[in-house]
Amino acid sequence: MNVFIIGAGKVGYYLVKTLLPNKHKITVIEKNQEYCSKLASDLEVAVVHGDGTDINLLSEAGAQHADVFIAVTGQDQDNLIACQLAKRNFHVRRTIARVNNPKNIAVFEKLGVDISVSSTSIIAEMIEKEIDFSAVKRWQN
Amino acid sequence: MHIIIAGCGKVGSGLASKLSREGYDVAVIDSDESAFEKLDDDFSGLRVVGVPIDQDILKKAGIDQADALAAVTPDDNMNIMVSQVAKDLCGIPRVVARIYNPAREDIFHQFGLETICPTNLTVETIAAFLTGKPFETTCTIGSNTISFTIEDVDPDLVGSQIIDIRRKDDRFIFGILKDGRFTFAHPYTVVEKGSKLVIAGKVD
Numbered sequence: 001m002n003v004f005i006i007g008a009g010k011v012g013y014y015l016v017k018t019l020l021p022n023k024h025k026i027t028v029i030e031k032n033q034e035y036c037s038k039l040a041s042d043l044e045v046a047v048v049h050g051d052g053t054d055i056n057l058l059s060e061a062g063a064q065h066a067d068v069f070i071a072v073t074g075q076d077q078d079n080l081i082a083c084q085l086a087k088r089n090f091h092v093r094r095t096i097a098r099v100n101n102p103k104n105i106a107v108f109e110k111l112g113v114d115i116s117v118s119s120t121s122i123i124a125e126m127i128e129k130e131i132d133f134s135a136v137k138r139w140q141n
Numbered sequence: 142m143h144i145i146i147a148g149c150g151k152v153g154s155g156l157a158s159k160l161s162r163e164g165y166d167v168a169v170i171d172s173d174e175s176a177f178e179k180l181d182d183d184f185s186g187l188r189v190v191g192v193p194i195d196q197d198i199l200k201k202a203g204i205d206q207a208d209a210l211a212a213v214t215p216d217d218n219m220n221i222m223v224s225q226v227a228k229d230l231c232g233i234p235r236v237v238a239r240i241y242n243p244a245r246e247d248i249f250h251q252f253g254l255e256t257i258c259p260t261n262l263t264v265e266t267i268a269a270f271l272t273g274k275p276f277e278t279t280c281t282i283g284s285n286t287i288s289f290t291i292e293d294v295d296p297d298l299v300g301s302q303i304i305d306i307r308r309k310d311d312r313f314i315f316g317i318l319k320d321g322r323f324t325f326a327h328p329y330t331v332v333e334k335g336s337k338l339v340i341a342g343k344v345d
Contacts, residue, residue, distance in 0.1 A: 053218055055244045077194055077218040081245075089248060103196050111225055 001025070004066040004092070006052030006082045007073035008035045011098060015072060016045055027061055031073075053081045055089060063090040072098040080104075083113045142166060143207045147193035147223045148214030152239065154179035156211060161186045168202035171214075193223045199231070209235035217242055224254055279344065286344040291318060291337050304328040312342030 001024050005012050008030035016026055016039065026045050029052040030036045040047040050057045052071065063069065069086035071079035076099060083095040099105050099118040108116035142165050146157045149171035157169040158181035167186030170193045171177065177188045191198035193214065204210075210227040212220035217240045224238040237255045240246040246258040269276060279288045290312075298306055303314055303326045314326045316339035323339065324330070332338070 053245070054242070055248060075218070077216065077222040080222050081218040084252075085248065088252060101195060104194070107196070107226055107230060110230055 001067045002065050003027070004029070004061075004063055004069045004086070006030075006069075006071040006079070007098075008032075008039045008047070009072070009074060011072040013039060013042075015070065016043055020045065027066075029057065029061060053078055053085065055085060058082075058085060058090065063092065066090065066092045068092070068094045068096065070096045070098075074100060076100050076104050076108075080108055080111060080113065083108075084111065087112055087114075142209070143168070143203055145170065145199070145202045145204065145207050145210040145227075147210065147212045147220070149173075149176040149179060149188075150213065150215060151179070153211075153213045156213065157186060158184055168207075170198060170202050194219060194226065196226070199223075199226065204231050204233070207231070207233050209233065210237075212236075212238045217245055221245075221249055221254065228254070288342050288344050289315065290340050290342075292340055294332055294334070294336055294338055298332050299334045301332055302328065303330050303332070306332070310342070312340045315339045315341035 003019060003024045003026045005015060005026060005028045008028050012028060012030070016028060019026060020043060027048065028039060028045055029048045029050060030039065031051055033049055036047050036049045039045065048057065048061045052058065052073070063086060066086065069083060069092040071082040073079055079097040079099070083097045086092040086095050095113050096115045096117065097108055097113045099108055099116045102118045102121040105116045105118055105121065144160055144165050144167050146153050146167065146169045149157065149169050153169060153171070154176070157167050161167045161184050162181065168189055169177070169180070169186060170189045170191060172190065172192050174190045187202060189198060189202045193199065193212070204227065210224070210233050212223040214220055220238040220240060224236045227233040228236040237257060238249070240249060240256050240258055241260050243258055243261050246256045246261070250256045277288055277290045279286050306314060316323050316325050317330060317332065317336050318339055319333060319336040
C-alpha cells in the first residue's frame with residue numbers, strides 16, 4: 001500500500017519503523033529539519049521536509065496516489081486540516097488522525113476524518129476497565 | 142448579539158475593542174493571558190484564556206448563544222478548525238476565518254468557509270498602487286463574486302446617455318463617480334466630463 005505519514009515525531013518515527021517490514025511504500029512529511037534528517041538516516045523511507053498541510057507540497061509529494069493518509073503531528077488542527085485536504089483534494093480513501101485532546105475525537109469524525117485515535121482516551125479507558133476489574137475481584141474475595 | 146473572537150493579536154484585539162465599543166456582546170479567546178493587555182481599557186466583554194479549538198473553552202466563551210465568530214489567531218489551521226467547529230458543529234450563522242496562505246484560503250473558500258486572506262488583499266492593493274491600475278473591490282452575492290472597478294470616461298463618451306453606451310466586454314456600468322460622489326447609473330443619466338464610471342462584472 002501507498003502510505004502517507006504527516007509528522008515524524010515519536011509517534012511518526014515508530015509508526016514508520018513498524019510499518020516498513022510490511023513492504024508498504026511510505027512517504028513522510030515533516031516540518032522540522034532535524035527530525036527529517038534523523039528519519040532519513042535511520043530508515044529506508046522517502047522523507048519530505050515541509051508543511052503537511054500545504055496543498056502544493058502534498059501534490060508534489062504525490063498525495064493523490066496515497067491509499068492511506070495518516071496525520072500524527074502534535075497539533076490537532078494540523079492533523080485535521082491535513083486529513084481534510086487528503087480527503088477532499090486528493091481523494092485518499094482512508095484518512096487517520098492522531099487526536100491530542102480526546103474531546104476532538106467526535107469533532108474530527110464529524111468533520112470528515114475516517115479514523116481518529118487518541119492515546120489519552122485509550123489509556124484512560126484501560127484504567128477505567130482495570131478499576132472495574134479490580135472491584136469485581138475484591139467483591140469475589 | 143453575541144460575538145466570539147478567537148485570537149487576541151493586533152486584529153483580534155482591535156476587532157473585539159471596536160465591537161465592544163459599538164455595544165455588541167463580545168468574548169475574546171487567547172491562550173496567552175498577556176494578549177488581553179492590547180484590548181481597550183474600557184473593553185467590557187469576556188476574556189477567556191485557552192486554546193480556541195478546545196470545546197470547553199468555546200463553551201466558556203458562550204458558543205451556545207453566539208451569533209457570530211471570527212477566527213483570527215496567527216495559525217491558519219487553527220482558524221480553519223475553529224470556523225468549522227463553529228459553523229458545522231455549533232450552527233453559528235456567521236463565521237469567518239483569516240487565512241494567510243492564499244492556496245489554502247482558496248481551497249477552504251471552495252469548501253464553503255467564509256474566508257479572508259490578508260496576503261491576497263495586500264498584494265492586490267500594493268500592486269494596484271505601484272502600477273497605477275485602478276481600484277477594484279469585490280463582494281460575494283449568493284454563490285457569485287461581483288467585482289467593481291473604476292474607469293476614466295472615454296472622451297468620446299462625454300455627453301452620451303448610459304443607455305447608449307455599448308461595452309465590448311460583458312461588464313456593465315453600475316454607477317458614476319463625480320468629485321468623489323457616487324450616483325447610480327440610470328439609463329438616461331448623461332455622462333459628464335471629469336466623471337468616472339463604476340463598472341460591475343461577474344467573476345468566474
